[in-house]
Amino acid sequence: MARSAALDRRFHWWCLAPTLAVLAVVTLLPTLYLLATSLTPLNLTQPRTAWDFSQPGRNYTFLAADGRLHGSFWVQLKLSAWTVGLQMLLGFLFALLLNLRSRFLEALRTVFLIPMVLPPIVVAIIWKVLYTPDISPVHWALAALGWPMPALITHPAYALLAIIVADVWEWFPFTMLMILAGLQMLPQEMVDAARIDGAGAWRLTRHIVLPFLRGVLLVAALFRLIDSIKAFPLIFILTDGGPGTVTEVTNYYSYIQAFNFSYLGYSSAITVVLVSATVVLSAIIVRAVGWGPRSE
Amino acid sequence: MADLTRRTFLKGAALAGGLVVRPPAVLGQAKPFAGVTIRGSSFQHVFHTYLKEYLPEFEAKTGMTVDFAPQAFPVYNQRADLELSTQGSAWDFLNITFIYSGRWIGAGWFAPLDELVNDRNQTPREWDAADFVSGAQSSLVDARGATYGFAWEAGAMLMGAGRADLIEKAGLKLPETFDQLLKVCEATNGKDGVAPFVADKLHHWNWIPYLMGYGGRVFKDPPGNLTPTLDTPEAARAAEYYANLLVTYGPSGLLSYTDDQAMRAQLSGRANMRTQALGWLSPLAKHEESKVKSTVRYALMPGGPAGQFPGSNSHGFGIPVGAKNKRAAWAFISWAMSKETLRRITIEKGYTTVCRRSIIDDPAYRKSMTFNGQDVAELYLKVLSLGGKSGYMKYRTVPVFPQVGDKINKAIERIATKQQGARDAMKQAQVEAIEDLKKAGVKLDA
Amino acid sequence: MNRRAWERRLLHAAVVGLVLVILAPFLWLLQMSLKTQADIFAFPPKLVFVPTLEHYRTIWDTAFRRSFTNSAIVAVLSTALAMLLGVPGAYALSRARFRAAGSLTLWILVSRMAPPIAFTIPYFLAYRHLGLLDTRTGLVIVYLTFNLSLVVWLMRSFFDAAPRSLEEAAWIDGASPGQGFVRIVLPLSGPGLAATAILCFLYAWNDFFFALILTRTEAMTAPVAVVNFMNYEGWEWGKIAAGGTLVMLPVLVFSFVVRKFLVRGLTAGALRG
Known part of the structure; x- marks a missing residue:
């Protein structure tokens, strides 16, 4: 071949250089700034605190002693576990249901896009309506059946549940679509072979489909898990972290510290912890998808 | 064309206004x-x-x-x-x-x-x-x-009762003390589908008069000494009393009410009494959407054993x-x-x-402050003079109050939703407030 | 055979029923935006009513309209910029072998997945001095944090899936690598480009957090305007529903038009093969 590898290489570098340069400016620099801020007691009411590195560990010491922060970790854990679990389950069931060769069902798939492409803030408004006793058809219907429901979002036992339901509604189509895409790659021969061996629907699912989908399931779950750390609009609109701190996840607490109380330094320290969690989870995804160093 | 000239002229005028070193006298000039x-x-x-x-x-x-x-x-x-x-x-x-x-x-x-x-x-x-x-x-x-x-x-905080007729029907008067307030709530609860009490979620404003009425305070001696005093028995008692008002006698979903929503609940006659600044209560008598114009009555903010401390x-x-x-x-x-x-x-x-x-x-x-024959101006001026006299409102203007107020809000919510007893919730608020004030670099008593 | 047809019909009916249940919350908001205030508070809820466009008319006459323009401009610009910068990079990543590919991928994924507050704090602090608070430019730049990484992530998977034989044929005919990319690869990647651009647009349009913190009046976007409105008009549910509907309308239309590519875009990158 007449083409030189050097020419290729140069072209690729020219393509990649602007991307990386801009990406570095818009993401790496801010991350360094965030790290630096987390080492200062920055508080905008006191401008002198801006580059004060005299006690770099101070925020991290507060972090270890902050009960409300630890509570928020726990809330986060509950929220993530329930939403990801339910989304995987529902996503899987719906994917199985829709994975039949039928034009009609294929057309219907589009409809499932709606919850996940809606602006999250609109999703929050939708659920605010359903959770407001004065106008909610759900409250009305249950009351008419003689089973009145308390206002969920101000009830400590149900507030988190209310958020979970809304979040699952918004995002189970994502896991569904992922699993559906995975299912469509399932070789028909495998299914046929199992059928010939006399496998019923349950065994087919358990021994053929699930193992085949393992990679897809893992990646879908990880994506949802990382996303669940970002939960904001639903909490902002529905509960504001309350009642008390029942629905206050770490991300939300960090937001309050930074933008309600102006403790930007402390909030940065909390955020550094969140980013670290994102890095670890993303690393697992990269491994799972096999996009690590290539060995083709 | 005419439009264009006019716009150009306006632009020019705006420019000139910004450029001239000594601004011309604004008064008396047209536009x-x-x-x-x-x-x-x-x-x-x-x-x-x-x-x-x-x-x-x-x-x-x-x-x-x-x-x-x-x-x-x-x-x-x-x-x-x-x-x-x-x-x-x-x-x-x-x-x-x-x-x-x-x-x-x-x-x-x-x-x-x-x-x-x-x-x-x-x-x-x-x-x-x-x-x-x-x-x-x-x-x-x-x-x-x-x-x-x-x-x-x-x-100036007063009490406004949109459905004072219900209170009269029960043979009672507008309450003057916390005890009477409870009695009125109990006697009118559920009558006509009206919730006896309503409040918005800004407990750090609404609750403080109850705290002070029971003899408690937010800080030891503001603005000089900002050591929080939220873990006192008085604070716990006041918090318990107020949280009980909210859950037992408020409409469903009350804990998420904003100022406006609480006002709407009163305007539409779905809730009766509220203790808030007069600005939120006078619409009951004046607002065109008010359905309680003929039944609204006002009174001073009820007091407790330590006296009356309406917010101002x-x-x-x-x-x-x-x-x-x-x-x-x-x-x-x-x-x-x-x-x-x-x-x-x-x-x-x-x-x-x-x-x-x-x-x-x-x-x-x-004259304009006379609602249903009641001289509300007098009530109002009384509250203003109360607040000025002893300086009990000083707690509110210290720079760190927003943070401490947030701890109070959360504590009242925890009590009202029965996640914690009043004593524990207020103790937690105290600990959180102290931690927060330390973060802000405020000196506190040991 | 007859029994199977029956089963099929039954299944379809069940699926339609399920879809209706899933969509009910969304449809409820839609119908609410067309009801009068009195109808909204009516119990039992009226399913048949005389629709009114009153709520839409009133909110369209407020500052809400400006926020719409802002949203559209910011979303389009940030998408264009991200595509321009990201597509060549994605191509290079797909074709070349870089030793640092693993960490690069991680970096890109983290940028895309990081909680918005991680970028909001430093951007907020820096924008104070740069004069970029409450400007559309400021938002366009911030949206690059997630959109640029999104473009690289998605386009790379599209390019990975595209056969190399065509480019190689072009090279044999004497085309340079650049010409091969522009003349052969790009035109063939139409669907991938469309899906990616639309996803970028969606993410930028849907953003709430960045706009909440980084804008005030001048550059305020539609999602923030709706929330402001909601906080202000506590009980004006008709207007809130109308505002929400307006914000989601462009997104719905877009998604419907490109639904096929969208499904691919949403799942691509997570699946290899």
């Missing part, structure tokens, strides 16, 4: 601010609703456009705090919220107004800054005596230091706070909580 747009915000309040109705007149007279977009109380405070902290120029005028006044003025985020007030080219003599009630102005003035804002409201505060318009067009902003503020505008808002619209002495002393004002 001195043609083409200028100023932006402002405040928290939502009936005063602003009324003010906006007169705004077109001002815009026609000066040629400026005023983009005035109020927001809900917590949202406004948060966004304004954020914007002020950057010393940005997004807004030309803003409300100086009482609980933030110490923080915002102390940090130098508002511009002093004295120069504009004393400039006869900007402000006519008869505008008379001294006419503002000094008690209402005290949170808008700094230690050196510079003025940063002018008060449009002197808030004031809010005023000021100009952020980063504002682009301070002269235009002042033109707006001085118009909005002028004797004439305020008089019209009080007399024509029935706004009650004005801060100009000349209006308060006017018999027409007294």
Whole structure:
């Protein structure tokens, strides 16, 4: 071949250089700034605190002693576990249901896009309506059946549940679509072979489909898990972290510290912890998808 | 073509206005601010609703456009705090919220107004800054005596009962003590589908009179000593009492109510009593959507064993230091706070909580504050004098109050939703408040 | 055979029923935006009513309209910029072998997945000095944090899936690598480019957090305007519903038009093969 590898290489570098340069400016620099801020007691009411590195560990010491922060970790854990679990389950069931060769069902798939492409803030408004006793058809219907429901979002036992339901509604189509895409790659021969061996629907699912989908399931779950750390609009609109701190996840607490109380330094320290969690989870995804160093 | 020339002319006029070194006398000029747009915000309040109705007149007279977009109380405070902290120029005028006044003025985020007030080219003599009630102005003035804002409201907490008829029917009177309040709630609970009590979720304002009525306080001795005193038996008792009011006698979903939602609940007759600033209660008698005009009655905020401590505060318009067009902003503020505008808002619209002495002393004002034969002006002035006398409101203007207030809100929510007992919840609030104050570098008692 | 047809019909009916249940919350908001205030508070809820466009008319006459323009401009610009910068980079990553590919991928994924507050704090602090608070430019730049990484992530998977034989044929005909990319690869990647651009647009349009913190009045976007409105008009549910509907309308239309590519875009990158 007449083409030189050097020419290729140069072209690729020219393509990649602007991307990386801009990406570095818009993401790496801010991350360094965030790290630096987390080492200062920055508080905008006191401008002198801006580059004060005299006690770099101070925020991290507060972090270890902050009960409300630890509570928020726990809330986060509950929220993530329930939403990801339910989304995987529902996503899987719906994917199985829709994975039949039928034009009609294929057309219907589009409809499932709606919850996940809606602006999250609109999703929050939708659920605010359903959770407001004065106008909610759900409250009305249950009351008419003689089973009145308390206002969920101000009830400590149900507030988190209310958020979970809304979040699952918004995002189970994502896991569904992922699993559906995975299912469509399932070789028909495998299914046929199992059928010939006399496998019923349950065994087919358990021994053929699930193992085949393992990679897809893992990646879908990880994506949802990382996303669940970002939960904001639903909490902002529905509960504001309350009642008390029942629905206050770490991300939300960090937001309050930074933008309600102006403790930007402390909030940065909390955020550094969140980013670290994102890095670890993303690393697992990269491994799972096999996009690590290539060995083709 | 004609349109084009006109626009060019306007543009030219605006340019000239900005370039001339010594500004021409603004007063007396026709449309001195043609083409200028100023932006402002405040928290939502009936005063602003009324003010906006007169705004077109001002815009026609000066040629400026005023983009005035109020927001809900917590949202406004948060966004304004954020914007002020950057010393940005997004807004030309803003409300100086009482609980933030110490923080915002102390940090130098508002511009002093004295120069504009004393400039006869900007402000006519008869505008008379001294006419503002000094008690209402005290949170808008700094230690050196510079003025940063002018008060449009002197808030005074009263009790308003939209369905006083239900209370009378039960053979009772409007309550004067916490015990009586409970009795009235109990006696009228569920009557006519009306919830006896309603409140918004700003417990750090609504609850404090109950705290003080039971003999408690927020800080040891503000503003000198800011050691929180939230873990006292009095605080626990007050919190328990108040949380019980909310859950037992409030409408379903009450804990998420904003100011406005609580007012709507009263206006529509779905809830009866509320203890809030008069500004939120007078619409019951005056608002066109009010269904309780004929049954509303007012009373002083009930008291406890330690006495009566109705909340009082004031809010005023000021100009952020980063504002682009301070002269235009002042033109707006001085118009909005002028004797004439305020008089019209009080007399024509029935706004009650004005801060100009000349209006308060006017018999027409007294008349407009007579609802269903009841002289509410007297109740109102009584509250204002109570607050001024002993200085029990000082806790509110310390710069760290917003954070401590948040701890109080959360604690009341925890109690009201039975997640914690009153004692534990208040103890936790105390611990959190101390930690927070340490973060802010405040010196506390050991 | 007949029994199977029956089963099929039954299944379809069940699926339609499920879809209706899933969509009910969304449809409820839609119908609410067309009801009068009195109808909204009516119990039992009216399913048949005389629709009104009153709520839409009133909010369209407010500052809400400006926020719409802001949203559209910011979303389009940030998408264009991200595509322009990201597509060549994605191509290079797909074709070349870089030793640092693993960490690069991680970096890109983290940028895309990081909680918005991680970028909001530093951007907020820096924008104070750069004068970019409350400007559309400021938002366009911030949206690059997630959109640029999104473009690289998605386009790389599209390019990975595209056969190399065509480019190689072009090279044999004497085309340079650049010409091969522009003339052969790009035109063939139409669907991938469309899906990616639309996803970028969606993410930028849907953003709430960045706009909440970084804008005030001048550059305020539609999602923030709706929330402001909601906080202000506590009980005006008709207007809130109308505002929400307006914000989601462009998104719905877009998604419907390109639904096929969208499904691919949403799942691509997570699946290899």
